[in-house]
Every structure is written in structure tokens, then in C-alpha cells.
Amino acid sequence: MxxxxxxxxxxxxxxxxxxxxxxxxxxxxxTRCEREIVWTLYAHQIGKGEDRNQEESVAPVNSTDNTRFGSIVTNNWPVFNALPLATANIVARARGTHTKAGPAAGDWFTSLSIVFEGARFNGSTFQVMGITEENGQWAIVGGTGELAIARGTIKHTVLKNPGIIGNIRQLDIHAFYTPPAVNANLISIQ
Incomplete structure (x- = not known):
């Protein structure tokens, strides 16, 4: 027809x-919308001494090679909300590994979770990866909790602080995430 x-x-x-x-x-x-976050935090990286917060877990196989190619370092860096660190609060920990993936000085591949503590994002995470040179950028490739489905970038810059042991890495975060659904009373309805 x-x-x-x-x-x-x-x-x-x-x-x-x-x-x-x-x-x-x-x-x-x-009830569910993507949100944007622009935030500056500071990671404290200490590689030596009693207060170290990273440890070489796999040494390079070729001990005569000074490039450290193949080395794997496990890290648990505290992440602070401000400088100076003495008066700042820890808001997260950057937990993961960085692997010496090439012979040049900046050839460290990093894969970590930034696990948030405290009132604002307690227990939420950013999943992060990228090359860790002195200054560079990591990709935010996911997130959990309040920061679910996160995507974005973290520009990281090593700050020159002669009075501080280790490195202070400024983390300029620009991300989008989808918080859990909430009802009209702002109660989560997951």
C-alpha cells in the first residue's frame, strides 16, 4: 500500500x-550537569631522606647506564591547597608510579590517582597520566565520586624553593566532571 x-x-x-x-x-x-573546576594546588615531592614520599620500587637492569631507563618509582605525594606549606592544608594525595621510559632527563611517564581528603571532595579522585618533565602537562582521563567522569588537564610546574627539601610542583587544574545526581533537597540519588 x-x-x-x-x-x-x-x-x-x-x-x-x-x-x-x-x-x-x-x-x-x-539533576545532573557537567561542572567545570579551575584550581591551583601544590604537590610536595621528596625523593630522599626520612621524610621521602616516593621510593624506587624497580631499579634499572643495566646498572652501568646512567639514564635510569626502566626504573619505576612509586609515589604518595601530599597535595596542599596553598603556599607556604607550613600553613597550608593537605587536600589530596597523588598516589601512583612514574616510570623512566626513555634516556632523556624528562622521559618519566606518570600514572597516578589524586585522592582527595577533607570536606569538599573527600574520597573522590582524578585519574591522571602523562610525561613528567620539570614543567609540562598531564591529562585527567577520569574521576570518581563527586568528580565522576572527569576530563581535563593539569599544567605542572616545579617551583624554585631553596628552603624546601624536594620539589614543590604547582598543579594548575582545569577539568570538567559530572557530580552524582541530587534531588531538590540536594540529597544524592545515585
């Missing part, structure tokens, strides 16, 4: 209405 032009037009209009309603529902945002 052939469709008449009138029936075809009705079908097209009905399909457009139904699809238009579906599209507008999927883009609506009554």
Missing part, C-alpha cells in the same frame, strides 16, 4: 516531534 503525500507528511511531522522531544530530554539538566 502506497503512502499518500498527506500521510507521509504526517509521519515526518510526528517523527520530528518525537525525536525533538527525545533530544531535548537528553540535553536537559534537571
Amino acid at each position: 502506497a503512502s499518500t503525500p498527506k500521510n507521509a507528511l504526517s509521519l515526518v511531522l510526528l517523527s520530528t516531534f518525537v525525536l525533538g522531544s527525545m533530544v531535548s530530554l537528553s540535553f536537559s539538566c534537571p
Whole structure:
């Protein structure tokens, strides 16, 4: 049975209405929306001494090679909300590894979780990876908890602080995330 032009037009209009309603529902945002965060934090990296917060867990196989290629270092760096560190609060810990993946000085590949502590994002994480040169950028490739489905970047810069043991790495975070759904009373409805 052939469709008449009138029936075809009705079908097209009905399909457009139904699809238009579906599209507008999927883009609506009554309880769950992506949010943006721009935040500067400071990681304290100590490689030697009693207070070290990173440890070489795999030494290079070729001990005569000064490049340290193949070395794996495990880290648990405290992340502070401000400088100077003596008056700042720890808001997270950067836990993971960095691997010497090439012969040049900056050839450290880093994979870590930034695990947040305290009131704002307690227990939430950013999943981070990238090359750790003195100054560079890491990718935020995921997140959990309040920071679910995170994506973005962290520009990291080593600050020159002669009075501090180890490195202070400024972390300039720019990320998007989708917090858990909440109802009208701001109670999570996961």
C-alpha cells in the first residue's frame, strides 16, 4: 500500500516531534550537569631522606647506564591547597608510579590517582597520566565520586624553593566532571 503525500507528511511531522522531544530530554539538566573546576594546588615531592614520599620500587637492569631507563618509582605525594606549606592544608594525595621510559632527563611517564581528603571532595579522585618533565602537562582521563567522569588537564610546574627539601610542583587544574545526581533537597540519588 502506497503512502499518500498527506500521510507521509504526517509521519515526518510526528517523527520530528518525537525525536525533538527525545533530544531535548537528553540535553536537559534537571539533576545532573557537567561542572567545570579551575584550581591551583601544590604537590610536595621528596625523593630522599626520612621524610621521602616516593621510593624506587624497580631499579634499572643495566646498572652501568646512567639514564635510569626502566626504573619505576612509586609515589604518595601530599597535595596542599596553598603556599607556604607550613600553613597550608593537605587536600589530596597523588598516589601512583612514574616510570623512566626513555634516556632523556624528562622521559618519566606518570600514572597516578589524586585522592582527595577533607570536606569538599573527600574520597573522590582524578585519574591522571602523562610525561613528567620539570614543567609540562598531564591529562585527567577520569574521576570518581563527586568528580565522576572527569576530563581535563593539569599544567605542572616545579617551583624554585631553596628552603624546601624536594620539589614543590604547582598543579594548575582545569577539568570538567559530572557530580552524582541530587534531588531538590540536594540529597544524592545515585
